[in-house]
Amino acid sequence: MLDVKILRSEFGRVEEALKNRGKSLDLIADFPKLDTRRRELLQESETLKNRRNTVSAEVARLKKNRENADDLILEMREVSDRIKSLDEEVRLVEADIAELTLAIPNIPHESVPVGSSEEENVELRRWSEPRSFEFTPKAHWDLAQELGILDFEAGAKVTGSRFTFYKGLGARLERALINLMMDLHSDHGYEEMLPPYIVNRDSLYGTGQLPKFEEDLFKISDTDYYLIPTAEVPVTNYHREEILSSDDLPKKYVAYSSCFRSEAGAAGRDTRGLIRQHQFNKVEMVKVVHPDQSFAELESMTQDAERVLQLLELPYRVMALCTGDMGFGSIKTYDLEVWLPESGMYREISSCSNIGDFQARRANIRFRPDAKAKPEFVHTLNGSGLAVGRTVAAILENYQQEDGTIVIPEALRPYMGNRSVIGGEGK
Numbered sequence: 001m002l003d004v005k006i007l008r009s010e011f012g013r014v015e016e017a018l019k020n021r022g023k024s025l026d027l028i029a030d031f032p033k034l035d036t037r038r039r040e041l042l043q044e045s046e047t048l049k050n051r052r053n054t055v056s057a058e059v060a061r062l063k064k065n066r067e068n069a070d071d072l073i074l075e076m077r078e079v080s081d082r083i084k085s086l087d088e089e090v091r092l093v094e095a096d097i098a099e100l101t102l103a104i105p106n107i108p109h110e111s112v113p114v115g116s117s118e119e120e121n122v123e124l125r126r127w128s129e130p131r132s133f134e135f136t137p138k139a140h141w142d143l144a145q146e147l148g149i150l151d152f153e154a155g156a157k158v159t160g161s162r163f164t165f166y167k168g169l170g171a172r173l174e175r176a177l178i179n180l181m182m183d184l185h186s187d188h189g190y191e192e193m194l195p196p197y198i199v200n201r202d203s204l205y206g207t208g209q210l211p212k213f214e215e216d217l218f219k220i221s222d223t224d225y226y227l228i229p230t231a232e233v234p235v236t237n238y239h240r241e242e243i244l245s246s247d248d249l250p251k252k253y254v255a256y257s258s259c260f261r262s263e264a265g266a267a268g269r270d271t272r273g274l275i276r277q278h279q280f281n282k283v284e285m286v287k288v289v290h291p292d293q294s295f296a297e298l299e300s301m302t303q304d305a306e307r308v309l310q311l312l313e314l315p316y317r318v319m320a321l322c323t324g325d326m327g328f329g330s331i332k333t334y335d336l337e338v339w340l341p342e343s344g345m346y347r348e349i350s351s352c353s354n355i356g357d358f359q360a361r362r363a364n365i366r367f368r369p370d371a372k373a374k375p376e377f378v379h380t381l382n383g384s385g386l387a388v389g390r391t392v393a394a395i396l397e398n399y400q401q402e403d404g405t406i407v408i409p410e411a412l413r414p415y416m417g418n419r420s421v422i423g424g425e426g427k
Helices: 004-009 011-021 032-064 072-102 139-146 152-158 168-187 200-209 232-237 291-311 357-362 388-398 410-416
Strands: 124-125 191-193 198-200 225-227 244-245 251-260 280-291 316-320 332-342 345-354 364-368 381-388
Touching: 004 032, 004 191, 032 072, 032 225, 124 291, 139 168, 168 251, 168 291, 168 316, 168 381, 168 388, 168 410, 191 364, 198 200, 198 232, 200 232, 200 332, 200 357, 232 251, 232 280, 232 357, 280 291, 280 388, 280 410, 291 316, 291 332, 291 345, 291 381, 291 388, 332 388, 345 388, 357 381, 381 388
Parallel strands: 191 251, 244 364
Antiparallel strands: 124 316, 198 225, 251 280, 280 381, 316 332, 332 345, 345 381
8 A cells, every 4th residue: 555654745646646547536535634634633632631741740739738639630531531532533534544545556657658548558579470370370269179178168067157177288288387487487586385375354455455356356255265366465475564684685486376366347358268267377476675676676577477488489578558557556567468379469478567565565564674774665576477378378379280289389398298299199
């Protein structure tokens, strides 16, 4: 969440950030009134506490001199009752301010392009050229079903729409990609984690999914538990309520997990294939870093995600997201978009974001610059390295052959029993 000091001292800056994000100014409209009321209550309370101290001293003096202090004692009781009332009202006003701040998105960095939608994202670079086909390329869902490596109908029967069975070499391909990504990122200095797939409300508040995005989550009935939407949630919260040493930073983690998203707002879009599933696998990178290093760490994280696509020889482009397309907590985001031949489009396969101290404030993750220094909030970052199902889709479409077989990228072959092809004699 935002530092409330920014709302107090730079209210206009927050208004401008909300406008650039395409958000309503109603989100912060009540803040000036609430903050003024809070100051008034605190001022009155402080005045009364000073009066109470003065009266207490006078009562003590009168009693010591065996003089009547009944009127002052009565006044002191009335003052104490009023102070209790004021303190309770301050608590309620501060709770309203806290609730308000939880709904405010992060302030985009000045380097982020201003825009209202994904059409105004800025392309930074491309890697490799899309392949030219001498035949009409098929969609990955048709290829997979013809090869018998994905079964969407069985997934719908067993669970519901947007759930899938991986079979045979399809399951092997998914597992191979997870292993490749985990090995690669471990070689890049990330510590491997296998986190819980269920988290509590505090964890989701810590990373910003709650309270705003509860409808996109799968909640376990009659509990305080939720299925994770991404490994970012448990891994970032690993350091919740901790004070780290500056010598501990940066912390770099990579975690494989299944992810679970109801994505209520995405109904009707990408309902076929692997692009938008309710359950999918993802390899996630998370960094906990010194504030001075967070933008450099964002660049290196993005390059780490790019390296996966380069090893798989999949054409992609890097996009700087505009203010209106960034995630709730991000101050700057790069999306990697992979080429999908059937649709003739680049589609998101990784999103790498600098969250600044937004999550650290919620989760209370701090560090000491030195042994005697006051703790400060860290910066957190996260990025997909990559979304595994979407990588499967990209491989199937980019490496398809006219006979319906799929060439396995060379970097994956050691993880696939040294097979070079899916389908045909390779089965």
